[in-house]
Amino acid sequence: MAKSILMIPSKPHSALAQLRIRQSPAQLWVHPGHTAELNCSIDSDWKEDWLRAVNWYRDQPGSSLQFIYQSSNFSRSDGKYSGMRRAERLFSLHISSVQKEDSGFYYCASTISPYEFGDSTRLVALGTATTPPLSPLPADAIEPTLSILLPVDADLREPPLAAIPLLCHLYDVPEGWDIVGWHHSNANLVTTTSMDERGILSAWSLTWLTAEQWDGSVGCTAMQKSTGRSISVTTSQPSSTGQLPLLCSIPCVHR
Structure with a gap:
């Protein structure tokens, strides 16, 4: 067959x-x-x-x-x-x-x-609402939380003996907040993003502070390109303590 x-x-x-x-x-x-x-x-x-x-x-x-x-x-x-x-x-x-x-x-x-x-x-x-708003929220209605992270042994009361790393942290980043600059430097800095297990988006900007750039404080500014709206954070060495905490979270200044 x-x-x-x-x-x-x-x-x-x-x-x-x-x-x-x-x-x-x-x-x-x-x-x-x-x-x-x-x-x-x-x-x-x-x-x-x-x-x-x-x-x-x-x-x-x-x-x-x-x-x-x-x-x-x-x-x-x-x-x-x-x-x-x-x-x-x-x-x-x-x-x-x-x-x-x-x-x-x-x-x-x-x-x-x-x-x-x-x-x-x-x-x-974005945000925390569980139901849709009655009308679309304006572009600048939501802002990230901005803070500066620096080494625990950093002392800003005097020029650093060696360059120290600084991180500007944007937490819970809305759309368009993609420009980060440091007050002591005009360099174009690379900003990286990450998402944690809760789905919250963060952005980071790294810089180094040298003795020549030191002026007693450090600060960074984040800006929303589409609206020009910005928020800033600045921190300096407290006179009553010997060290700065690892995370310096200072109320933002809106512009």
Whole structure:
């Protein structure tokens, strides 16, 4: 009895290499209680039938990558997440009633080999409200908390014998607060960001204070580029103590 062989078509490696996944926006700030929309587009020469769905994953500090939803023509809401195939190669994910714990990095991925991932969308939930405001909040309604961190043995009552490191810390950073400058230096300083396990975004700016730059105090200013609004913090060595605490959190001066 003759045997028949079932031939299953497969995609050539040259076609696999052409798969590209793009996510937008790269960063998204959302007020608690609102809905976040993330988009995922696929660039490829594949036929439409091969690209009917994408998977969404969530990555939080201190945890592994977690599957949360699949967007397709037949997607249904699970209460928290919903999504759809908006066009031939465009997919969306909606996160309803965003809260602080929803902050993190979200990745879109193909559902077929080689399982390519997008470059992520970072979602940041702002404020503490649990229901949407009646009207959008103005751009300058929310501000970060600003503080200066310096070594516990730093003594600002006299010029330092060697350069000492200083950190300007922006805590719970809203959108657009991306400029940090030090009062003793006009250098363009690199600002890094991080997100803790509670989904709170922080920004850091590092500088070094030398004897030539010393004037008895240190300060830094953070500015929201879109509005020009800024906040500042300054600290100096207290005359009644021999050391500064590790974290100097001084009330901000608004401008």
